[in-house]
Amino acid sequence: MKFSEQWLREWVSPQLETQAMADQITMAGLEVDAVEAVAAEFSKVVVAEVLSKEKHPDADKLNVCTVDDGSGEPVQVVCGAPNVDVGQKVPFAQVGGVLPGDFKIKKAKLRGVESRGMICSASELGLEEETSPGILVLSATAPVGADFREFMHLNDMTIEVDLTPNRGDCLSIKGLSREVGVLNRLAVSGPAIASVSTEIDDSFAISVEAPEQCPRYMGRIIKGVNIKAETPLWMVERLRRSGVRSIDPVVDVTNYVMFELGQPLHAFDRDNLQGGMVIRMATPGERLTLLDGHEVSLRPGTLVIADHSGPLAMAGVMGGENSGVNENTQTIFLESAFFTPLAIAGQARSYGLHTDASHRFERGVDPQLTPIAVERATQLLIEICGGQAGPVVEALSVKHMPEERSILLRSARLEQALSKTLDSDDVTDILQRLGLDVSMQGADWAVTAPTWRFDLAIEEDLIEEVARIHGYNNLPVRRPAARLALRSADEATLTQARLRRQMVARGFQEAITYSFVAPELQATLLPDAVSPVLANPISADLSVMRASLFPGLVRAMEYNLNRQQARVRLFETGLVFNGELDALSQVPMLGALVCGPREAEGWSGAKDRVDFYDLKGDLESVIALGGEADTWRFEPAEHPALHPGQSAQLLHNGEPAGWIGTLHPQVRATLGLKMDAVLFEVRLDMLSQGSVPAFEPLSRFPEVRRDLAFILNESTPVQALLDCAKQQAGEYLQDIKLFDVYSGKGVAEGHKSIALGLTWQHPSRTLNDEEINQLVDSIVTQVRVKLDAELRG
Numbered sequence: 001m002k003f004s005e006q007w008l009r010e011w012v013s014p015q016l017e018t019q020a021m022a023d024q025i026t027m028a029g030l031e032v033d034a035v036e037a038v039a040a041e042f043s044k045v046v047v048a049e050v051l052s053k054e055k056h057p058d059a060d061k062l063n064v065c066t067v068d069d070g071s072g073e074p075v076q077v078v079c080g081a082p083n084v085d086v087g088q089k090v091p092f093a094q095v096g097g098v099l100p101g102d103f104k105i106k107k108a109k110l111r112g113v114e115s116r117g118m119i120c121s122a123s124e125l126g127l128e129e130e131t132s133p134g135i136l137v138l139s140a141t142a143p144v145g146a147d148f149r150e151f152m153h154l155n156d157m158t159i160e161v162d163l164t165p166n167r168g169d170c171l172s173i174k175g176l177s178r179e180v181g182v183l184n185r186l187a188v189s190g191p192a193i194a195s196v197s198t199e200i201d202d203s204f205a206i207s208v209e210a211p212e213q214c215p216r217y218m219g220r221i222i223k224g225v226n227i228k229a230e231t232p233l234w235m236v237e238r239l240r241r242s243g244v245r246s247i248d249p250v251v252d253v254t255n256y257v258m259f260e261l262g263q264p265l266h267a268f269d270r271d272n273l274q275g276g277m278v279i280r281m282a283t284p285g286e287r288l289t290l291l292d293g294h295e296v297s298l299r300p301g302t303l304v305i306a307d308h309s310g311p312l313a314m315a316g317v318m319g320g321e322n323s324g325v326n327e328n329t330q331t332i333f334l335e336s337a338f339f340t341p342l343a344i345a346g347q348a349r350s351y352g353l354h355t356d357a358s359h360r361f362e363r364g365v366d367p368q369l370t371p372i373a374v375e376r377a378t379q380l381l382i383e384i385c386g387g388q389a390g391p392v393v394e395a396l397s398v399k400h401m402p403e404e405r406s407i408l409l410r411s412a413r414l415e416q417a418l419s420k421t422l423d424s425d426d427v428t429d430i431l432q433r434l435g436l437d438v439s440m441q442g443a444d445w446a447v448t449a450p451t452w453r454f455d456l457a458i459e460e461d462l463i464e465e466v467a468r469i470h471g472y473n474n475l476p477v478r479r480p481a482a483r484l485a486l487r488s489a490d491e492a493t494l495t496q497a498r499l500r501r502q503m504v505a506r507g508f509q510e511a512i513t514y515s516f517v518a519p520e521l522q523a524t525l526l527p528d529a530v531s532p533v534l535a536n537p538i539s540a541d542l543s544v545m546r547a548s549l550f551p552g553l554v555r556a557m558e559y560n561l562n563r564q565q566a567r568v569r570l571f572e573t574g575l576v577f578n579g580e581l582d583a584l585s586q587v588p589m590l591g592a593l594v595c596g597p598r599e600a601e602g603w604s605g606a607k608d609r610v611d612f613y614d615l616k617g618d619l620e621s622v623i624a625l626g627g628e629a630d631t632w633r634f635e636p637a638e639h640p641a642l643h644p645g646q647s648a649q650l651l652h653n654g655e656p657a658g659w660i661g662t663l664h665p666q667v668r669a670t671l672g673l674k675m676d677a678v679l680f681e682v683r684l685d686m687l688s689q690g691s692v693p694a695f696e697p698l699s700r701f702p703e704v705r706r707d708l709a710f711i712l713n714e715s716t717p718v719q720a721l722l723d724c725a726k727q728q729a730g731e732y733l734q735d736i737k738l739f740d741v742y743s744g745k746g747v748a749e750g751h752k753s754i755a756l757g758l759t760w761q762h763p764s765r766t767l768n769d770e771e772i773n774q775l776v777d778s779i780v781t782q783v784r785v786k787l788d789a790e791l792r793g
Contacts, residue, residue, distance in 0.1 A: 001171050003259070004038065004241040005157045011177035014184040018157050021180070025161065028183055029468050030170055033162045038241050039154040040126030044097030044105070046070060047138060047146045048119070050088045058111040067092055067119065070145015078115035083134035089142040090135055091125060093118040100126040127240065139233055152233075158241050166455035168363025172262030175452070182433045182469060191260075196378040199388040204333050205276030211397035213303045213343035214279045214315065216370050221270060221390035222381055223331045225250065229385045244356075250325045250332060253380045255356075262452075263336060263365055263373035264357035266305075266313060270331040272323045275308025277333070279315065279395075286311055289321045296351050303343050305335070316344040316361035317353060334381075336374045338367040338401075341454065346536035364454035367401055405449040408441070409462040417463045419478045422470065430469045431462070494625055494688045496573055499590060502625060503571040506618045508592060511570040513552030515577070516542045521551045524670050525641040531577045532584065545577040549591030549681045550641055554663070557593055557677055566675075567596035573684065589658070591681035592618065612646050612662055615678040619650075619660060626690030634660070636717060641667055650682055652689075658682030699763045703734065704772050708779065709755040711747060712789035721754055724786050728778040732767065735759040753792055 005018055014021060022032040048069040056062035056078060063084055066074040069092050077092075084090075094117050097105040103124075108115050118124075121132035125148075142151060149155060161170070169175045174190060181188040202221040208214055229249050235256055236246040242259045246252050254265040282298035288311045289295045296314075298304060303315040313319040316339040325332060341364045348358035371392065378389050409431075415421050427445065431438045435450035449456040456462065467475065500510060516534055518541040523529075529547035537543035546552060549572055560568050571592040578585050594615050599605035616634070623632050637649035639659050647661025660680035668676070710721060718738060725736060740755035747753050760767055760775070783789045 001163055001176075002158055002160045002241065002243045003173055003176060004238055005159055006153055007173055007238055007241070008159075008177055008180065011173060011190050012181045012184070012186050012188045014180060014186060016184075018159075022159055024183055025159075025176075025180070027468075027472060028179060029164070030167065030176075030179065031162045032159060034158075034160040036158050036160075038156045038158050039149070039152075040100035042093070042097065042099045042125060042149070044094045045091050045099075045120065045125065045148040046094060047142045047144055047148055047151055048075075048090055048092035049144050050084060050086050050090060050119075053084060053086050056111060056113060058113075062110065064113055065119070067117070068144055069094060069117070075116050076114060077117045077119060078110040078113055079119045079135070081119065081121065081135040083137070084119060088135075089138040089140060089144070091120045091138065091148045093120055099124055152237065156241070165363055168360055168454065169262070169366065169452040171360050171363070172259060174261050178435070182430075185433070191376075193372055193376045193379065195375050196382065196389050198391050200390045202331075202390040203393050204270065204273065206393050206395045207276060207278045208395040208397065209278060209280040210303055210343075211400045212340070213281075214337055214339050215397045215400035216338040216367055216394070217277075217279055218336045218370050218374055218392055218394045219277065220334050220374060220378065220392045221331060222334060222378060222387045223270075223390070225330060225332055225381065225385045225387040227325065227327060227329045227385065232384065235384075248325065248327075249384045250329070250381065253377055253384065254334075256380065257373050257377045258356060258360070261369055261373050261376060262360060263369040264316070264360055265373055265377055266319050266335045266357075267325050268312065268319070268323045268333040268335065269325055269329045270333045271329075273307045273312070273333060277335075278306045278308070279337075280304060280306060282311065288312075288314065290314070290318045290353075291321055291324055292318070293321065299350075302347060303339065314347070314351070315339055317348045317351070317358045318355050332381075334374060334377060336370045336377075338365060338370050340400075340402075349536060349538070352540045366452035368451045402451065402454075405457055407447050407449065407456065407459060407462055409445040409447060409459055409466075411443040411445075413459060414463055414466060417460075418467055418470075419476050422466070426470070427466055430466055434465055434469070491692045492690050494690050496684065496688075498625065499622060499684075499687065500571075500573065502622050503590075503592065503618075506621060508569045508571040508618075511553065511556045511572045513549075513556055513572060513574075514542055515546055515574065516544060517546045517551040517555070518542065519544045521555065521671075522547060524667055525550050525554065527640055530579055532581050547578050548576050548641075549574065549589050550679060553591055553593040553679060554671065554673075554677070557595060558671065558673060561595075561673070561675060567600060568677075569594050576681075588684040589681050590622070590684050590687060591679065593677055593679040594618075595675050595677040609676070610678060612660075612678055615680060616660060619680050619682065622687065626687070627693060628689070628691050632657075633719065640664070650680075652683075652686040655686070657686045697763065699761050701762055701764070701766045703759050703761045704767050705757060705759045706772060706776055707739075707755060707757050708776065709740070709753055709792035710783055710787075710789045711751050711753055711792050712783075712787055714743070714750050714752050716787055716789070718754055720787060721756070721783065721789070724783050725756060725758065725779050728775065728782045729758060730760070730775050732760045732762050733758060734761045755792075 018035060022035050026032045046069050048067040051066045051068055051074055054064045056064050062078055062080050065077050065079050065084060067077060069075055093099055093105045095105055095107055105118055119135050121134060122128040122136045123130060123132040163170055170179060177188050200223055202223055204219060204221060206217055206219060208217055227248060227250060231246050231249045231252045235252055239246055239252060239255055244255050250267045254267055258264045282300055282302040282304045284300055286298045287295055288298055298311060304311040305313040305315050312323040339361050341362050344358055344361040348354050374392055381387065428438055431445060431447055437448040439446045522544055526547050531545045531547040534543050553570055553572060556570055557568050573590050575586045576589050594610045598608045598610050598614060623629050631653050633651040634648040635651055638644050639647050639661060641664055642661030643664050649656060650658040650660060658681050663677045722736060737757040739757050742753040760772060780791050
């Protein structure tokens, strides 16, 4: 919610500087995100009147004008704006002035004609981000010679507040000023809103078929509206400072009332309505073209505003294109309604939309604002566009309106929660200033929540209100006292913190991604995955729960590559979700991804890129922390996201535990990635299982080593050779190392040479050659039988 400080101070003006007021609002629980000036710095810009306009003798698109800038003498200026005309009041930058961007105004000659100054557009003054097509035309009552900055009240600040979802009542100047008034014990005075007298009898029938979703609906006809009237500059400016651009006077008024009071409104073109207004649920097959031009297929659970011909608007979200106000509109039907928050919550996001109206309705709009907003909007419309107002027509279902909420606040509970005794009169004063109806029941307070506070329902809500208005800084700081028993630490279990430290030590950075991902991305990486679809997603591209850590890591890699980060090493821990809701499994996983150069850039570093074995080594270092590396296996297998022949399934004690491999080239092409990536994910519960370290006596006797090179089929995994050698090497084998892999000259095509180094050591004596030779012969024989491999000569 963005708002103008000056606008707020028209309602309530505490004796505080801007930053002090912003800090006060933040400490009250309404976090201020930004405080910015409403206009850039400029100087020597005044209000001027265009006295004459003639075509430039040597340029078709330029005009030679004279302006009265209040200095006493007409000033000649060359202007290229297409909308400049005689009699206009305009902002004029005098010679010596400085515009935003340090643009200095000097005397100049344009195509041979002298120009002393500059007639300015809104963008040139920093009032609009986009380049304006023409000059800014001021109201006819603007005083010539007046300082433009003071005339436009540009010595103002825009304050942006990040409201939590429970404080929808503060999404307006009225709501925010109410808060500031409470905090500073000041009265709040808004504009006088009186009922507009009825001048015509025209009305439009209203029928509510969904009173539970729409308990209150009001509307009135306003006839003879001049849609081509100009929105007053003061209103345009207030909307701009609230982050909304001016469209036309009718839309501007509805937006203005929404920001002022907090009640969204909508205006229909009466001539495009048929029969009567019907508020109902959508029926299957109905379609609606919205104001933004998008056509949507309405679902049965969607509340719509319709007439006898079909849907006109998505209730509380956005109006339809065909029934909206246009340049030919002369009669409007002004709508004001109360929709229950549950009826609107999630509807906009489910259609990929987010509007100011839906943002307010799904948080709760004061049901008592409905008639006030109609009168306020009617009053402004007639002032700006003219017209005659008809009677207000209302459909009201009292039994479906929000019930009165009575809450008991106990003094003992309040003291316990705040660790402080507050004066009873002070608490009563705070509650009353918040708009609550208060009565005493002994030492306790019986209160009734106001209609605009949907978040006040239980005693804890009132305690929070008292605490924040009294001031969190005024509460004592007390540390809880508790006798806590020390928990035993299981030495055989690796904590996530230990695993994270190991990944960081290997040069990785931790990533934290969303638990929900884009369905298209997940389908590309995991076409057979089944995971829950969110009923109310943040956005359409975050609408399914992740079935793997791969989608989030790939997206994080893409984000980094797009920002010139060529070397990416990321890891993540988190849950993955598999299955439908009624049979959902949530499994904690550790995942990692690497791409780019193997070493960080440096004069001595190699230029090689990471490959499968780099990441395999990183994963093996993590597995080794548990002390049970022998219980893990890497088995060749295929995964839809991984490159065939460069992927493996991880097994722990024979059970599937994860995957590792290079990203599939087809997947990479589909995602538009220009770099190979290697990634893994492994189950944390299996990775965390380890053994308690134990001391083993060191042998004083010498080691014996034998090196064996085998020729075996190229498709035979090295792990199979290692397993076979270990089985025959006996109990005194201390170590087995793979120290050479060779294929080429001297090795038959389709085969490879694998060299192993085996080390034996006896704990109490020296092993002799005969014992070692028997073990070597057993290994060679078994490898020949099981793997069809031969000892290399």
